[in-house]
Amino acid sequence: MKKYFLMLFAAAWCLPGMCQMEKVYTVQADKIKAHIEPTMYGIFFEDINMGADGGVYAELVKNRSFEFKMPLMGWKELKQDGAEGSILVLNGGKANEDNPRFIHVTSKSAGGYGLSNEGFHGMGIKKGDQYNFSVLAKLATPGVSLQIELINSKGEVMGSTSVIPASKEWKKYEANFKASATDPKASLKVLLKGKGAIDLDMISLFPQDTWKQRPGGLRADLVQKLADMKPGFLRFPGGCIVEGRELDTRYQWKRTIGDVANRRMIINRWNTEFAHRPTPDYYQTFGLGFLEYFEIAEDIGAAPLPIINCGMACQFNTCELVPIDQLGPYVQDALDLIEFANGSVDTKWGKKRAALGHPKPFNLKMMGVGNEQWGEQYIERFKIFEKAIHTKYPDVKLVSSLGPNPDGEVFDYLNTTFRKLKANILDEHYYRAPEWFLQNANRYDNYDRNGPKIFAGEYAAQSVAIGSPENKNNWECALAEAAFMTGLERNADVVHMASYAPLFAHVEGWQWTPDLIWFDNLNSYGTPNYYVQQLFSLNKGTDVVPLLLDNKAVEGKDGCYATASIDKTTHELIIKFVNSTATTQNISFNIEGAAGYQKLAKVTTLRSDKKDAENSLTNPKAVIPVQSEMEVNGKLVKTAVEPYTFKIIRLKNL
Template sequence: MKQKIQLLFFLFLTQQGIAQDKTFVIRTGEPVAAVSPTMYGVFFEDINMGADGGLYAELVKNRSFEFFKPLMGWKVEQNPYREGAVLVLNRKEQHTANPRFLRITLPGDGPRSLSLINEGFRGMGIKKDLRYDFSFMYASAAAGLTVRAELCNAKGQAIGSAVLIPPATGGVWRKQELQFTATATEEKALLKITLEGNGTIDLDMISLFPGDTWRGRKGGLRADMVQMLADMKPGFIRFPGGCIVEGYDLSQRYQWKKTIEPVEERQLLINRWNFEFAHRPAPDYFQTFGLGFFEYFQLAEDIGAAPLPILNCGMACQFNAAEVVPLDQLDPYIQDALDLIEFANGPTTSKWGKIRADMGHPQPFGLSMMGVGNENWGPQYLERLQLFQKAIKAKYPDFRIVASSGTDPDGKRFEQLDTALRALHIDFIDEHYYRPPQWFFSNVNRYDHYPRTGTKVFAGEYAAHPEGVAPEKKNNWLAALSIAAFLTGVERNAAVVEMASYAPLFAHTAGWQWSPDLIWVSNLKAAGTPDYYVQQLYALNKGTKVLPLTLNDKVVAGQDSLYASAVLDEPAKELVIKMVNALPREQSIRLELRGTKRRTALAKLIRLQHTDLDAMNSMEAPRTVFPQESGIRLSGKQPPVTLAPYSFTILRIPYS
């Protein structure tokens, strides 16, 4: 109720200059800017269990026993108990990336069975009749142990199992795989591994994947989550973050070269969201990097998005450690950037191009841009950025660089960075704004007076945060409606803004740290928020050229609480008009299409609407706020259109 009152008061203030003539004039023959193909994209960060426990489909938590507590996520059952039956061994000097493993001993005079139970990431989502791929690395001097893998439901009952007797390896590490089919669906299943017989076996990399990963890739990504991204048809995907790029300190920064080894060689790292928020602790949140840079590039290619990696610039998070690398020691960081371009684009005869090819992708990924630093600021950032810029442009003159404008969209820090970055002729300035919905309604004109040439804007992280919604800020319709209004101003200024992405992308209902978020997932389901459908509708209807759209010779940016923009979709030969009505009542407008010959047209109308600003989607009701399509016949020189209360409406009109 509080936010409704706030919005209504805000809308009352904006209506003091109410327009009597509500005719939207669109000059179809006078395009003012091209819309970038990368205009609307997605921002991915491993926050809210976005990767491990989310997009990366691995179901076993702490599969290699590398968490700070080596048996976190595991429970050992043996009856009777025998000391020393389970040991965690560390071979750090021989195997620094994955030093720990489990040694299990079942002597002839002791218990002849022992079970290891893994709880998964807030449980394991298991689907009836689906194949599951179970694997583990092991070493044993002699045969004699039977391994039984079982999926158990919340009551401890088996809902799928398989048995094998792994042959002796003579102490050499080998991989063993088997498959089984689940007999029931379970939201919070467990994996139980029982060893029977007598002998000693070493275990590592105990893994379980569903058989329905994206494109059926073994050890791949969760298909329903990727499909949600593919359905948006994003122009780009930014990865891997976000704050995890910086790290709490530099020892915890994201290092892409450590994510392209074989999976068992990728060194685990604590996730900074493990401890960032005292009110949302996640002591079991680590990064296994099963989703690494090769997989990010592959994902971008799969969904038709341009890859946009962000690299550390030699600075840790300035809110935390504020640690920086001395300028005379920055070369390895710069070399990482140059090597990444070669990894993505280099020929197979080059060092890093060959590594890419050996991973299964001989063709280049077509990387054309990169971010240097995330939410960094100050003279320390600028002097490091310039060294990156000089080295990258010297070798790749056309490569585009994205630079940080700090954490806020205004203020002295932002102004200093904006001025300095434009003087450096940086390609993109990355602006971030997490603000209340009223900020977005008020800032629809933000880019109207930005320079039309030179440095472009990347609206890299934005989300409307409703106030007074407990216990967390939620993705209600008010938040999404304000973003829909704001994006009319972004689209109108496509000469300034060439990329935009909501953030964060994913959140697990049982493991989130930050909200609101674009897509919420449980162990079995994924649901788009109202914000998701706003972003999707903009991406699917972005068009190719911006057209002037005015009301009484002014851009439509709040008059009568209306917001609007228009583009041409040249391949489809359609005029696309986006309109937001932020009032709790219908509004009727007329369209005057100057420059078109057709006076009658059957248009497509797409509407996202709800009369309750607090309305939200959920796992149980994922389509509470959902786009509805219908046809509408437009006739005459100024055909009327009715805009529903609290609505975001898109019209697609054939033109000639």
């Protein structure tokens, strides 16, 4: 009797990890519950945290066109070896209203006078890489040339070249050089050689090694991290950037295409948003503009999802509105954008796209009207946009905002109203504590299957509080998001899109935490949250099938969450399982409706014993996926899921 009791105890509990008695889950592999849209998991991009300028947009010179409110911000006058001269900031006014300022530099010495640029918290330079310098120049005095030097943080020259302007009219001059050292905090010197004067504008420095080697392009390591996620869509350009603090600083897509020298720069709306992170030097140059956004989406196989302003500035700031009778230009911008993306080269905006180097249409299928708007004023404006867009482009799906919160009076009003209007896609946002995500994995279980589809447009677990500068991208938050995402996938007939937000953050230039990918001037890393997003995207399958415990969905019982799908393309069954507890879960999956599976299954495990574990620049692999294999006994899968673990099992059909 004693021996029997000990055996029973051992079957129920085991050390370490205090394994519980085995639970048997059922997977009904032949019963399709819902189709998973190719767009299910995607990317939300916004120029916050130096995500564009100083981030993925690879320009190294800050304030290259002298259009900041303080025209020489980022620049310093240089007087080497006692050289003398002067710098004047001139405004050309109507001659170029999009880029009116330039500098007039006069040298009174043979050499050594000029200016230097600090970059974005320094310039990240790599030894052996080539760098492309360019400048718009207009010669005032014959015989003046430019000496270009890349300086490391010790003041030593680590690369140089020269430019010899020869025209008294504005002309672009280019040169390149190789860096002799690596430094994350380099700076650029532009020195005049010879006595005389010259006008300068658009002083620029790019690495040659950009994404797809495009001149003046994007930072390759950051875009590669996006490509590695294989996202279903790319939402751009935001976010609150779309709205602007006031309408004058809203995002206007037509000003972001064409020659970068003529893209009208504006202050970034995150410039003064947070008292704890003032960023007076944060502007939008729009070097990363709408053509580039469409190209990135095309490059990484993501459906483009542009968001356009609906005639409302940010309601957290000025609440500025365009009168209804003046909304026409805003609506026309939306119609023209669809033509820019999809129109033939015979159309006005299709011809413009072709002239910019992309004659092939971008196949735009959806668009957001407004970002995080609410209230009767939003509904009134949305109706006008919807009628105009669907009259001309009935197949374009429109995304409607349900406001900044996942519940409450504002949410309820918008949700009820848009459902009555038979809206296409509803955009829900949730920045909440990890516990909220664990408790809401069943959020969509009872949503109307015949109503609008859901876009989980912005979400991230907040370790401290919403928008707190102390929030961390720790494993507890990432694991809670994984648990929540099993509910998104299980309800894929309702939820068609989901994206974490924000995407990028510079370790020295951020305003908001947490964020998916962090970087400095040379390196980058994915957070645990990044790997959760990536694993869901890489393992979504094509169709959801039931995964049950006691004939119920697995949505938090005993701290466990799960979903299953089949992939009709690869002929696999994919099981995702989250153990949010401190106890190892001994489990088995009894698979029904399948002929059987190959003996070895592929397993991906993302876990940490420490809920506060984080990745960092110095330890980027603290929490990363680990690949392994496990044996399968016909249609029975037995495994142990360790504490605080997200596990994916892929079984190949016989």
